Amino acid sequence: MPRRKVTKPITKEYADKLDNYIKYKLEPKLDREATFQDLIESMIKASTYQKVDDAYNVLAETWVKTGREIDNVEVIYKRYFLKNEKMEVKKSQNNNENTNHSEASKKKESKGCLLAAGLVFGISSISPLITLIFGGDPRGLEGVDYETGETYSVISNLRYSFIALIIALTYYLWAHYLNKTQE
Numbered sequence: 001m002p003r004r005k006v007t008k009p010i011t012k013e014y015a016d017k018l019d020n021y022i023k024y025k026l027e028p029k030l031d032r033e034a035t036f037q038d039l040i041e042s043m044i045k046a047s048t049y050q051k052v053d054d055a056y057n058v059l060a061e062t063w064v065k066t067g068r069e070i071d072n073v074e075v076i077y078k079r080y081f082l083k084n085e086k087m088e089v090k091k092s093q094n095n096n097e098n099t100n101h102s103e104a105s106k107k108k109e110s111k112g113c114l115l116a117a118g119l120v121f122g123i124s125s126i127s128p129l130i131t132l133i134f135g136g137d138p139r140g141l142e143g144v145d146y147e148t149g150e151t152y153s154v155i156s157n158l159r160y161s162f163i164a165l166i167i168a169l170t171y172y173l174w175a176h177y178l179n180k181t182q183e
Contacts, residue, residue, distance in 0.1 A: 010058070010061050010062050010065050012065075014062060015062050015065040015066050018059075018062045018063070018066055019066040019067075022034050022039065022066065022068075026038060026039065026042055035071075036059075036060065036063050036068070036070040036071075036073070036076060037076050037079075039059065039063060040052060040056075040059070040076060040080055041080075043055075043059065044080065049080070049081065052080075052081075053080075053081045056077060056081070060073050109175075110171055110172040110174075110175035110176070111172065113168045113171055113172065114168045114169060114171070114172040116168070117161070117164045117165040117167070117168035117169075118165060118168070120161045120164060120165075121158075121161040121162055121164070121165040123161075124154075124157050124158045124160075124161040125158055125161075127141055127143075127154050128141060128154060128155065128158060138154070138155060139155060141153070141154040141155065142154065143157070
């Protein structure tokens with residue numbers, strides 16, 4: 001079940017190092033006789049799941065070489081490492097879902113920006129278009145700011161909304177291009 005098989009014999013020196021670790025560090029910390037499961041937990045805390053998973057068979061054989069017994073080597077492995085692999089797969093799936101969700105929200109955001117700018121441009125262009133349709137000169141159109149009483153050129157508003165539309169269109173196309181290149 002564990003990934004790596006023991007290819008070299010376990011040396012007495014390595015078994016003695018592990019035995020000393022168990023006797024003088026692990027068991028005093030636990031205040032009882034250590035089990036193989038205690039060793040695995042200790043190693044995971046000191047290292048990573050992946051490193052302990054890779055060294056699992058070596059640790060098991062070295063544990064036995066120190067004169068200790070392992071009750072359920074496969075059960076311990078399944079408890080710590082198969083569950084961890086399932087959690088890693090779930091984390092990976094969640095990350096993919098979050099990525100897809102953020103890409104979809106970016107796409108909606110760029111569409112919303114484009115629609116808002118298009119709406120402002122459309123509303124700003126109604127008065128000059130009606131004036132043109134009826135044969136008038138739209139350059140002379142003026143609006144009045146009701147709060148300050150000042151007049152302003154309707155054409156300048158049309159220019160600003162057109163600029164906003166161009167910026168929104170650029171943003172939309174840029175977001176669309178990024179989505180296409182990521183696929």
